[in-house]
Amino acid sequence: MVGVAGPSPDWTMSRANKLIQYTLTAFQMLCIAGAYVLDDLSHRKVGVNHHVVYRKRQYLQTLLDADHLMVYGIILGILLAVMVVYLIRHRGRHYLNAIMPLFLLTLAIGFLLVLPAAIAMPAYVYILFLSLIVWGLEAIKAFIKLRLIRVK
Amino acid sequence: MSKKFLIAFLCISMMAAVLVGCGSKPAEDNNPAPEAESTAVATAEEVAAAIEDGSAIVVDARSNDAYAGWAAGGNTMGGHIAGAVDFSANWLAATFDDQNNLDGMTREEHLQKYLADKNIKTDSSVIVYDENGTDATAVAAYFASKGITNIKTFNLTDWKEELVTYANYQLYIPPAAVNDLIQGKEVPEVGAVKDLKILEISWGTPEESGYLSGHVPGALHVNSDDFDDENNVYMLESDEVLFNLAKSLGITTESTVIATGNPIFSTRMAVILEYLGVDNVYVMSGGTTGWTDAGFELETTENKPVPVADIGTSTPKNPDLIDTVAEVQEKRSDANFVLVDNRTEEEYRGETSGYSYFDMAGRIEGAVYGFAGVGNSSSMLYYENLDSTMRNAYEILAMWETAGIDTAKHLSFYCGGGYRAAEVLWHAKVMGIENISLFADGWCGWALAGLDYVTGE
Numbered sequence: 001m002v003g004v005a006g007p008s009p010d011w012t013m014s015r016a017n018k019l020i021q022y023t024l025t026a027f028q029m030l031c032i033a034g035a036y037v038l039d040d041l042s043h044r045k046v047g048v049n050h051h052v053v054y055r056k057r058q059y060l061q062t063l064l065d066a067d068h069l070m071v072y073g074i075i076l077g078i079l080l081a082v083m084v085v086y087l088i089r090h091r092g093r094h095y096l097n098a099i100m101p102l103f104l105l106t107l108a109i110g111f112l113l114v115l116p117a118a119i120a121m122p123a124y125v126y127i128l129f130l131s132l133i134v135w136g137l138e139a140i141k142a143f144i145k146l147r148l149i150r151v152k
Numbered sequence: 153m154s155k156k157f158l159i160a161f162l163c164i165s166m167m168a169a170v171l172v173g174c175g176s177k178p179a180e181d182n183n184p185a186p187e188a189e190s191t192a193v194a195t196a197e198e199v200a201a202a203i204e205d206g207s208a209i210v211v212d213a214r215s216n217d218a219y220a221g222w223a224a225g226g227n228t229m230g231g232h233i234a235g236a237v238d239f240s241a242n243w244l245a246a247t248f249d250d251q252n253n254l255d256g257m258t259r260e261e262h263l264q265k266y267l268a269d270k271n272i273k274t275d276s277s278v279i280v281y282d283e284n285g286t287d288a289t290a291v292a293a294y295f296a297s298k299g300i301t302n303i304k305t306f307n308l309t310d311w312k313e314e315l316v317t318y319a320n321y322q323l324y325i326p327p328a329a330v331n332d333l334i335q336g337k338e339v340p341e342v343g344a345v346k347d348l349k350i351l352e353i354s355w356g357t358p359e360e361s362g363y364l365s366g367h368v369p370g371a372l373h374v375n376s377d378d379f380d381d382e383n384n385v386y387m388l389e390s391d392e393v394l395f396n397l398a399k400s401l402g403i404t405t406e407s408t409v410i411a412t413g414n415p416i417f418s419t420r421m422a423v424i425l426e427y428l429g430v431d432n433v434y435v436m437s438g439g440t441t442g443w444t445d446a447g448f449e450l451e452t453t454e455n456k457p458v459p460v461a462d463i464g465t466s467t468p469k470n471p472d473l474i475d476t477v478a479e480v481q482e483k484r485s486d487a488n489f490v491l492v493d494n495r496t497e498e499e500y501r502g503e504t505s506g507y508s509y510f511d512m513a514g515r516i517e518g519a520v521y522g523f524a525g526v527g528n529s530s531s532m533l534y535y536e537n538l539d540s541t542m543r544n545a546y547e548i549l550a551m552w553e554t555a556g557i558d559t560a561k562h563l564s565f566y567c568g569g570g571y572r573a574a575e576v577l578w579h580a581k582v583m584g585i586e587n588i589s590l591f592a593d594g595w596c597g598w599a600l601a602g603l604d605y606v607t608g609e
Contacts, residue, residue: 044360046354046356047508047530050507051508053382054509
């Protein structure tokens, strides 16, 4: 086991776990870069623009219509509440460090779902999907961190 | 003393050798150097005899606009010698990206295709003509570099017979003539200009589209999304939207409109305006690259249109120019009505829709394959030269004849959503074929309407 740099480490992370964390972070960065590139291309290339706008229209009428959005809103609300309750019950800097990125990402996805400026982006649907992947990867990272904290 | 002199002499000799060596390094140039001295000159009688008995292929090396009929851009004689083929010197020098182009072909691959299209082989006898002495020399040098040895040049100004033009060559207006109009000069083919409107048609806002990076001076930007229905697979908008677009651009039926930009965009806009009732619509040949290659400057400031309340008609004056799905359904059983499918072979066979966002693939039953391009839904390889000018009309007609497209019948051109087909329709107009229309909704409109279709060969 290799200790993690910090003033009072109460949990440690193995080399393998660190590698997993870095790998997941790298995938997250790739997703964010992909979203950026797609957004840029959707403002420069007619083929890309028409593709993403057409797909957005399809999804806004199906998986992202008002009924579905309400369900997603409830799910996000529950997730946020669970995280808040968990943090209240497990006070400590490491719990906060493990949960906070996921909490903020959950909030960001909530904003992405409802903010008109976000929905107006041509590549909105793809950016949303990539954000969900980033969220999923962050959830895995948080799970690993919490598991390590609890083991310790 | 003599030793020092010897060392100095050696040093100077070595430096001279290095410098001479650098100077004699062959320049990297795709275009072979002119070989004017080595090319024999043909007489008018020889050219006439070659046309008559087919003993040599007579090649027009001037611009495709000149070949079509324009006496502009440095050429004083519009049209071509009857029986001559085109191989423009512009194809050797036009701005062209070997790596990034819609056909996925290098310039050399294009040129090889043109040689094959015109049946020019290494054992062919060729007479290349021009007016300025440099176009024919450049083309002759290219032919020579491909192993063609029997080449002569000819100065067209020595030709006393009448030249042949395309029936409506003026519909593709060369950059030089557009520049004359901008300068307020008279262009006989265009006639009196009451209200000149130059349009730059491309997708996106002025910032997104590249309009602000450079456009023909005075051009107004038209975003293709303004006439494409975003809610309906980018098919053509309703008449009401099209009329409002014309009004917002300040266009009336009396305007003289020059459409510029990528040919599939500019011809689509030109067809729309003709459909609405604007009589004097022209498309600038060669696109924006043709403008800069002709030596003209681009403008980078935005021009704002002055809207009009009325364009001069409230209903389309040429409604038959654009077919609807219902009209095609009704007419296609008519033996004199030919649906021409201007898409890739893969789209025609139903192997792909041509669009990443559109899942249905196939063709309208009874449609004749009419060619467009290769590899993607924007390529116009079979209708455009590499400098974005119109392909030789005789070759297009021969291609249609092979495909079984009878120009004596009514031809209704369609593609996926009406862009490629609009360019083919404009070509047909240039060739003097008038019994034509554009099925603007095309395959997407047909498929979305749930109508019968076929796939395969």
